[in-house]
Amino acid sequence: MPSDQPGGERAPGPIRSEPGSLLEHVPVAVLGLDAAGRVRYWGPGAQDLFGYPAATALARPAAALFPEPPDGPGPAERLVERALALGYWRGRVPVRHRDGTVFDCGFRVFPVTGAADAAEGTVVIALASRGEELDRVKTNLAFLDALFETCPIGLVMLDEDLRYVHLNQALADMDGVPVAGHLGRDTSEIMITADGGEFRRMLRAVADEGRPLVGVLVGMRTPGRPDVDQVRSVSLFPLSGAAGTRPGVGGLLVDVTDRERALLEATAARRRLALLDRAGARIGTTLDVDTTARELVDVVMPEFCDGSVVEMVEWTYPSEAFDPALPLITRRIASGTVLPPPAAELLAALDRVTYPPGSSIHRMLSTGRPLCVRVDEEFAARTVGNRDLARQLLDSGVGSVLIAPLIARGHVQGITVFGRSAARPAFTGPDLGLARELASRAALCLDNARLYSRVQDISLTLQRALLPTAPDAPAYVSAAHRYLPASRATEVGGDWYDVIALPDGRVALVVGDVMGHGVPAAASMGRLRITARALARHSPGPEGLLAELDAAVQDSGTELATCLYVLYDPRTGLARIASAGHLPLLVRHPDGTVETLGQALGVPLGVGGVPFRSAPAELPDGAVLALYTDGLVEARGQDIDAGLDALRAELARAAGPLEREADRILEALLPDGATDDTVLLLARIHRAPGGGRQAPDDPHPHQDQDPHPHED
Structure with a gap:
């Protein structure tokens, strides 16, 4: 135990608590008393608290450290008695500084047997701190506990790598992710933005450069609410790491979605434009019909929908016009879903699909515009001819579908269907516009691939014939x-x-x-x-x-x-x-x-x-x-x-x-x-039997006999 000893020897220094603990923020005096109430150990913190150097305090009665009691044993004797009787005691006792001032002090006392030589017997160790310092820490802790438990504003503490260290329930509710589901994860996994990394750069600047931010509006989504666009007012400040605490970033987040609806709509519009950009880059990379259809399905999941199919209409002749009074026969050339079974089995169940007159497909093709439909008993009965498949559709978890025509050069090539689970919001008006753009781009690529395939077939047929x-x-x-x-x-x-x-x-x-x-x-x-x-x-x-x-x-x-x-x-x-x-x-x-x-x-x-x-x-x-x-x-x-x-x-x-x-x-x-x-x-x-050798420059060798072929 570091303490000052008789003979002038000085210990290495005061007690140091574990970095980041509460005691690190409260000065602690360490002293030892024997059964007679004399000072046997005197730490540097005790000198700071009471004002006596070790040479003055050691081996002297501890009564000088306390105000004179009116009657009975003094405070030093009572501390020793309680420690020996109870094994551990804590409480508040007035103490007196060397300069005569009296102040309240908190004590923790407990006996240590064998801490000195055998003649000295048991020593009582006392840990003492100013009462006002303890009260300050307790008040701060109580305030912080109440703040994190009751504050409706999201509170967060991040480490230097921008991972969650602490947050309150209000922020967890905003994110739709439990508090435990945040801890240790990177902020980019929870706060998903569509700003090209700008919010991430702001966080990094606060952590690295110590520049606070106040009231910055950020549009985002979270994994707990992947379909809900939110706008939050974010204030960020650096955690300085004073007294050895961990550096990082603190933050306050307020959901201002309703107030900032314009920003929310702009964020959604940016997402739609980003999806169209990806579609332009990824659809039509080859002149193959099946590959192009597969690219359309892949590009829309899971951001826009949870499942999609692409089907080509099987016209009797190329220029045939759509007749709403007749069944429509299509060939499914691509499908995909991120939904659990039986959704995948349902999409793969049919290669050729027959839609009866009056179906939602007929309604959509009659107008030539995308159509959003809620998946219910009526939709299944009108659109899906097979009763078993209709039941599978209702059990698949799909809540709404958006149907769009594939029209290129004035002719209907086919249809594409986008489906969302019942757990997601239904398609909206802007979603219809996005589907129209996606279908228009895909239809042109599909028609180019179809025409190319036709020319390929003609070329190949001609070449084989020749x-x-x-x-x-x-x-x-x-x-x-x-x-x-x-x-x-x-x-x-x-x-x-x-x-x-x-x-x-x-x-x-x-x-x-x-x-x-x-x-x-x-x-x-x-x-x-x-x-x-x-x-x-x-x-x-x-x-x-x-x-x-x-x-x-x-x-x-x-x-x-x-x-x-x-x-x-x-x-x-x-x-x-x-x-x-x-x-x-x-x-x-x-x-x-x-x-x-x-x-x-x-x-x-x-x-x-x-x-x-x-x-x-x-x-x-x-x-x-x-x-x-x-x-x-x-x-x-x-x-x-x-x-x-x-x-x-x-x-x-x-x-x-x-x-x-x-x-x-x-x-x-x-x-x-x-x-x-x-x-x-x-x-x-092979050479003909009996043939002669002609000069190489003679282009007209004589025919000496009838040739007879050799077997290979």
Whole structure:
């Protein structure tokens, strides 16, 4: 125990209570009395309280510390007696300062056995404080307790990290969250604002810079009342941390929602605008109908509604007009909800929905404007044809729905329905306007996606019709071909291929790519393929064929095209290769090595004014030729040389049947599917038995005998 001792030794200092405790705000004197009432211990606080230094007080009677009693034992003896008799006693006793002044003092006394040597016996420890200091603290505590219990104004104390440390019930009621549900949580979790973080910055400035704020109006929502906009008058002040208390922010909050209705409406308007901004950024990111519908459902939950569906009307013909006297059939393409079961099961129960005449859907489409309806028995009976589904709707917890038409370019595309639980406020007039804007934006995106899908289908149908379904099967050449159209997110291109059996026994292998996408590219591809097939039967050689195709491209107005043409003679094993800016031919030799041919030949078709050249090559019996388009070897973020190396590696393993090898190569190079049109043509060549070897430059080898094909 720190105290002054006989002999002049001084203890380290006065008693220090735990930081933040009440005793830290009240000076405490510590002294020890023996059974005879003499002072045995004298702390620094006792010197401050009574005015006597330790040398004067120690080992002397404590009677000098108290006024003289009229009769009987003095106060010091009575304190010792009560401590020894009761074990602990507290009370008020007048004391006298060294200067003679008398004041009231509060005492706590208790015995300590063995605190001194054995001869001294038991010592009574006394803790003493000025009575007015104790009264001040008690008064402040009583006032604070009454303030926190009865004050109708929200009171809060935050720590330096802006987390709740203390608050009153009035603030908890305003937030709709219990007091215990606040403690330790960040203010941003309870006071949810739509001001871009301005309120948070004000709080931070009070905590960091000590700048108080008085009467600032803040619009907010709380997790206890997520659908209720509130306006509060907020006053904030720094907690200085004096005497070791925790620093932070104190605050007073008053709900002035009714008084500040204009600010509340402005806050709600900002929320609606923010939702529209998010909708503009997140709806229509792709030209896919289902994805666009899903984006609309996702963007409105849970802020605007608790559940939503998007349905497209199944018109008998595109220009059909809405007839309110007929049932309306829709196809549900997206749905979602944050409500508990059975809400999710109800939304997923139907793919096709039939609305009977007289339904709320018919009422909405008759006016072309959004409609808000309360979900009750009448609504369920009129709108939901199935009795079981009607009962599920009533049991789902949905209290109101807002129905909006999806109208684009003057035609009804479908409907969207937003639902709110019965625990939330029903939709309001401004909500109808917001739904109209959301539906209008979504309808245009959906119609664009629908038109794009239609053009995609036309392009793909045209391209498939123009490509060979069963190319020629010439003698001594077996072939496997694959065409993968682009994904729905990318327009169909102009890739093409062909295998042409020529009258003199030779075989032409051709692959090409028209620049551009869509119907024009598919149509240009068809013209080039038909032209190439006709020219191959009459052209004197590959150079002449490419020259004719170049002229055809210029005449048709096609931008550019590439082409690789291989003319193979099975009687000699000789081939001539001509390229118009196309990727090179890859040849797998029977020993597994892969050779690249034709990589430096020609410019694309349509450039004009540049003669085409061809290169000769002698191909071994059993070699596999690979002709392909860039969709197979080009990928975003990958150099084309890496794609070519990967194709060479896969081709080196192509020793089995070509159909199986074609599938294996595509799976290895395009594991996630094609992002651009892709053609792969594999051809295994054989020599005709008894054939001779012709000079490579001779484009017209003799036909020595009838060819007989080898089995692949």
